[in-house]
Amino acid sequence: MSKNIIFYFSGTGNSLKVAKDVAAAIEDCEIISMGKSHKLSGIYERIGFVYPMYAGGMPIVVERFIKALDLSENKNSFIFAICTSGSGVAGGLTNISKIIGGKGGKLSYGESIRCYSNYVVLYPMGSDPDNKAKAQAQATKQVIKDIQSMAVKTIFKNSLMELIHGLFIKSLANKDKGFNVSEACNNCAICSKVCPVENIKMQDGKPIFLHHCEQCMACVQWCPKQAINFKNKTQNRGRYHHPDVTLTDMINEKS
Ligand SMILES: Cc1cc2nc3c(=O)[nH]c(=O)nc-3n(C[C@H](O)[C@H](O)[C@H](O)COP(=O)(O)O)c2cc1C
Ligand code: SF4
Ligand code: SF4
Numbered sequence: 001m002s003k004n005i006i007f008y009f010s011g012t013g014n015s016l017k018v019a020k021d022v023a024a025a026i027e028d029c030e031i032i033s034m035g036k037s038h039k040l041s042g043i044y045e046r047i048g049f050v051y052p053m054y055a056g057g058m059p060i061v062v063e064r065f066i067k068a069l070d071l072s073e074n075k076n077s078f079i080f081a082i083c084t085s086g087s088g089v090a091g092g093l094t095n096i097s098k099i100i101g102g103k104g105g106k107l108s109y110g111e112s113i114r115c116y117s118n119y120v121v122l123y124p125m126g127s128d129p130d131n132k133a134k135a136q137a138q139a140t141k142q143v144i145k146d147i148q149s150m151a152v153k154t155i156f157k158n159s160l161m162e163l164i165h166g167l168f169i170k171s172l173a174n175k176d177k178g179f180n181v182s183e184a185c186n187n188c189a190i191c192s193k194v195c196p197v198e199n200i201k202m203q204d205g206k207p208i209f210l211h212h213c214e215q216c217m218a219c220v221q222w223c224p225k226q227a228i229n230f231k232n233k234t235q236n237r238g239r240y241h242h243p244d245v246t247l248t249d250m251i252n253e254k255s
Contacts, residue, residue: 004029006048007038007069008253009062009196013245014084014115016253017133018140019050022082025144034065035196035255046147046178047071052216053085053092053112054172056158057165059214061197066096071105078150080109082143084136086117087209091161109146113139113142118217118240121175121230125238133243176213178231179220181206185227191219193251222247 004026008019026046032038034051051062070234071077077099093110101105116132117123126132144180146153153190176199187205197214200207207219207228221239227233239249 001042002028002030003044004041004046004048005044006031006050007034007065008032008036008049009051009059009065009216010028010220010250011052011196011214011218012116012118012240013242014118014136015050015082016249017136017242018082018084018113018143018246019048020048021137021140021145022048022144026148031178031253033196034062035198035254037065037068040070040074043073044077045082046150047074048079048147049081049096051081051083051090051092051117054215055165055168056091056161057169058083058175059216060169062216063095063099066099069103071100071103073118075104075106075230078108078147079105081107081111083110083112084115086115086119087177088112088114089158089161090156091158091165091231093155094157094162095158095165097155103243107155109151109153111146111153111255113143116240116242118235119215120217120220120237120239121178121215125240129142130244131238136242172215173211173213174211175215175230176209176211179209182225182227182229184224184225186225188224190226190247191223193224194218194247194254196213196254209244218250222250226246
């Protein structure tokens, strides 16, 4: 058993990259996807959660994962959360603080890291992924120092973010009804393999969406043929994934 463990959720690699950088720096650290439930066994020095901010808060799967996690043996661990987002606004942290507090643990440290904004359904992709990746790496360095020294950082309540999140987050699961698959699809099944919540099955050589979507954009962004689109919005928009994260990383880490 390792001394430290980090749970992550990631569609386009920003959060996976942060999780890997932190894990490498604190050493003796496992990285586990929050796509499936997990049973903690043994006592960890540090337990971390790294995930993207969705609509001002946590992805549904992350909330469900943490609620189901048995922390009874780890109430005294140093528990931290890192939320990656396009804006760098610290939404997505107050709720996790509440959930962990309700389990008898304490969220000792929470921080948000500004990254490339990946929600291609809503807006075109920006043109500067390498600079954004550099800025992300720079911001991660400070967070690593804090986590190495087990610094405490209070999480302030963000009522506006909580309101926005409550209004929008539940609508995401069915948004995959808006996905369409073009003739360019070559039946490679990458979309199905990269989906972190098993929301895609291959049928007659084409992906079928199962309506428990997180809108993480992994399928849209990693499809090598750009064959998955949302309604008529994304056909002419570019695609993004973190420049230092490969498809193999995404699929291997997930399993
Ligand atoms: C469904 C969805 C909702 C998002 N909502 C927000 C948001 O409210 N605020 C924000 O700053 N970024 C938002 N983003 C951008 C992501 O939080 C950001 O790009 C994140 O770093 C992606 O992480 P990943 O590469 O690990 O998936 C959203 C992205 C998606 C896909
Ligand atoms: S990743 Fe793209 S090309 Fe491959 S099966 Fe899925 S939709 Fe088709
Ligand atoms: S179907 Fe696509 S957008 Fe939805 S959770 Fe799976 S990979 Fe993410």
